[in-house]
Amino acid sequence: MIRSKITVLIPVKDDPKTIKCVASIDAEAHIVIVFNGAKQDFVHSIKDSLKSRDIDYHELPHPNLSWALEYGIRHAPSNLVLMMDSDCEFVPGAIESFYDIAEKYDTKSNVFKGDVIFQKGNSYMSKVIAKSRFHHTAEVLTAYKPPLLVDKRIRNMIGGYFFDDRLVWREDSDFDNRIRQAGIGIIPVEAGKIKHGSCLLYTSRCV
16 A cells, blocks of 8 residues: 655744754655745745755745644645644654554544654753743643644544634644544654754743
């Protein structure tokens, strides 16, 4: 049986760690990058750095993460879409684990959630932030991204869309709520791990 190919979706505004994110994709997959209100010099730098990879690029004129995700899912070349953040990296073998679990379960009745490894960094505050993030996102199984694998064909089961562009934040919570209301299962992918860099206090920058 020929397995369905996964699309890795990466929305990005101005994060140079996108290059490392793409480099961590170690399995055959479509790659879609949605520039989320990015400046042209950043767009050109990313395309130039990743010119050896086969990537579908899309550009949105204004930053809106919900719309970038929705747009990327709509334009993904395959039904299976693995949502990823630009400031994260796949652990070796993680994408293969999503392939494996998608072959075992009905992808039109379930979504598939991997784990985030939050890097603690060296400072006290970076460790506190990492612990807080783990508590918020990893202790309870949710349909929060990243990493989250969804089948585009569940769209009509959850209101006809994945992410609402009117939501400037908490798009994960809205999506998770609609998944649960539709009776769609959330399957953990134990080996589907990604690494998230440590974050600095008073900034949004992660390293």
